[in-house]
Amino acid sequence: MTGFDWLFFAEITLAGLGSGALLALTALAFVLIYKATRVVNLAIGEMLMVGAYLFFSFTAGWQVHWAVAIGLALAGGGVLGAVLERTIMRPMLGESPISTFMITIGLGSVLAGLVEIVWGADPARLPEFMGNAPVFIGEAYVSRKIAIGFAAAALVIIAFVVAFRFWRGGVALRATASDQGAAYSCGIDVPRVFSYAWIVAGMAAAGAGVLVGAVGGISPTMGIFGLSALVVVIFGGLDSVAGALVGGLVVGLIEAWAGTYLGGEYKMVATFGLLLSVLLVRPYGLFGTHEIERL
Amino acid sequence: MAGRNVGAGNGQGAPVLEIDRLTLQFGGLKVLNDVSLAVPQGAVTTIIGPNGAGKTSLFNCISGFYRPKAGRVTFEGRDITAAPPPARAKMGLARTFQNISLFRGMTVLDNIKLGRHVHMTSGLLDGLLYWGRAEREEGAIRAEIEEKVIDFLEINHIRNRPVAALPYGLRKRVEMARALAMQPRVLMLDEPVAGMNREETEDMARFILDVKEEWGVTILMVEHDMGLVMDISDHVVVLNFGQVIAAGRPAEVQAHPEVIKAYLGAGDIGQLRARIAGEPAA
């Protein structure tokens, strides 16, 4: 009997980290909206899907150069975020969190249905734009797409974290997240912060969608990626950026290991097993704030 | 001298609620620092103190929403420090909130009926069936509530109104009614007359005294309205910066130098009195 195939394990692990970075990016989009507006956006997976399909339309349909198409897809994601915030979320300001939550569920349905109507129900592949030369880390083979995806996601995430910390807008965002009333009285334009949060989140989701689509192809059911992202934010804490990062990598690894060693169908089962464990042990997530309610 | 039950008045017995060296901390902030006090049975005890002194936090510890870092809460001889809020309700501890916490989706009557929840025995199945046990129980508590609580607090005319439609003063009264429906041993009132005018305050004061005398309930209040506090309290405890700085009968506390310093600031009291009286500064 041969020893444990460490090389293979390393390759699977690297692949898991790669997809984990994409999960982290998606989770970041979710956290952004939650932090700024306290809205739990269950439609994040569908927003990701729209981004992927927009890219598909621009490259495969209109024959636009892939770099331009990425820009357009991101812009489209941003526009989608802005439109959603203005038309659907703004009227719900002040309503109960349950109602807002249910609206995002309806939203996910609408987006999924629209994608299927416009682009059809069959899965498709995105045009190759990342090249095929394999990437080697040491002896381990990593798919080029996954490596690029990881790098791209990492860059975006780092940009985010820096912006949050240092840029005025990031500070405004954190202020609004803490206390809307107080932020208003400090002169922060709260509705505009809401808009920006949704726009940036839309762009992040669209970007993640392009990368996810590039790796695994696109289909009207790819919104399920959002589900894994939800597990990530529960694991990491609904309002924690650090949690999204760590959680993304953890869930990515678990899915990769389970998918390979147990079988493809067990991927989701493993993810949800993790969800259950988190709910039992640390329901507010690794880094989430346990809100102390003022009685 | 902090804490112990100083001086007893009429109808006051052994302490029904004892707080023993309670410390509550949020991160680095010590909200309650080594607080001890005893609430005599059958009397009205009021906790006063400047804003931020920790009064509501103390209430929340007694209710069971905050876990103290150190210290004990004893209710009728039993240590309830670790007991969850529903368990404390079962033992006879009722409480109202500073911000009204009625159930907006229900009528006044349904809100009050919820006060009887701990004393009822119908289960889920009984409820689904209704005819039989649940119906009998509903009829019984309805009669009880009407007699003992609704008539008592004079809210007959609004019993079927949704609480969301009521004015503030009536909502506070309904909240008291709901707490009374629990038939508690100790009733904790968090600012019962906040935002009320003179008349409403007098009505509420009358109700509180009636509850104490007719029902034999021990009252523990947090209040800012000093008129009310001085008039109806048997025992007053003063909190400042999370510590008990005085306790005793209203008149004693009023003259206590620490209390005066907390409310008026340091400085020569004699000077202040003179200036108020219009005499030239000494």
Add this chain to the structure above:
Amino acid sequence: MRIGALKDSYAADQALFDTRVQRVWLAAGALLLVALPFVASDYWLFLACLVGIHVISTTGLNILTGYTGLVSLGQAAFMGVGAYTVGYCQIRFGTPFLLNLIAAGLVTAALGVLVGVPSLRVKGLYLAIATIAASFILHFVFQNWTAVTGGTRGLSIPPARMFGHDLARPQQLYWVILPFTLLAVLGAANLFRTRWGRAFIAVRDRDISAEVLGIPLLKTKLMSFALSSFYAGIAGGLWAYFFRVVTPESFPFVYSIFFLAAVIVGGMGTILGGILGAVFMTLVPEVLKLVVGWLTPVLPNAVALLAPVRTIVFGLLIIGFLIFEPHGLAEVWRRIRRFFHLWPFRT
């Protein structure tokens, strides 16, 4: 509340149908329900049975979401559990259908408790995500636990038998579905004038106050979820006897969205809302099928669009009603009644 509708006893005040007018309408409704199988065409009877099943499931979800404030996206998956339980019992043991239905309800309720224990300890959001997870895991189980569920082929269920007769046609199943629907609705209506029903609403409105009144939060939420799951199990069991074939694709995720939409459209937190929502939502796919039928000459691909259009319509109904008519059709109905009651006056 009608002015002058005076009651002279507490019991009368608490009755479900307290005015004479209501009782007359009730009698008329009962007459209609009894006469239906004899006058309606097969198609309408089929729809009536389906409406009955949906009313049970929607009322169950309403108890959880409308009255207790907890969102669940697993109602369809739970119905699947009920359907498979009925199928398994009927095929394996041949036990009487009533027993199978009760078993379906109990098994689903137990599953509800299992899902609820970890997820109800914190905020309501976690239950929603846990039910999504449960939907996926259950779908996985339906597909792979071939010994019990028949795998992707599913189960072919023999008809229910009563007094030696097979209950295979809608005309016959109607007489089984109708009483269950009535009992389900009546049970829910009763529940909310009693102790635990009020406790559910209290947990929804202000859980801190509820705790202070002695209501244990986790236990109460679990009860609500278990009851709602029981309803789902019964509805699923009836579904199995009605359609006679259960496969893993019988209860897709979009079906759970259907039920959530039904609760929202009908009116959350009202018994009438559960009924109106179920009726409305059952008719929506039928109307869509009609529209697609008309459009097919113009748009040859229209049929392929049916599924996604349905999904979009469900989502739009949820969004639309939450924004514009958050109290649902029950509120619309109240307004209509008021209009006629006061006509020709306005207020």
